[in-house]
Amino acid sequence: MTSPAELLPAAAESDHLDLVFAALSDPIRRSILARLDGNDLLVSELAAAYAISMQAVSRHIQVLVHAGLITQTRSGRVSHCSLEAGPIAEAAVWINRYSKYWNAQFQTLADELLAIEARRDKK
DSSP: OOHHHHHHHHHHHHHHHHHHHHHHHHHHHHHHHHHTTOOOOEEOOOOOOOSSSSSHHHHHHHHHHHHEEEEEEEEEEEEEEEOOOOOHHHHHHHHTTTTTHHHHHHHHHHHHHHHHHHHHHHH
């Protein structure tokens, strides 16, 4: 099965990841995503959790919508938000490409710690 990221040209994929990472860079937006995990919530329900204005929460929501991380549906004056996990998975795939480097660094650290412990035991 082809992922949405595989269907995008490289530049478009990069632009989309830029939007996702920019959206995830803010702690309030990450908190909004966490609150939407498994829940569809009204904008007013989301806003109630923060000591900022409804307008500020709405701006955060629009950043998340623009990045494709949430969908917002309106019925009159009522607006529901729901989580869209696909872009998070795409970002995780991108990050995981580099895990081989982290794993190598962790192995080097583990080896060094074992060597330090072995030297200490010889004393």
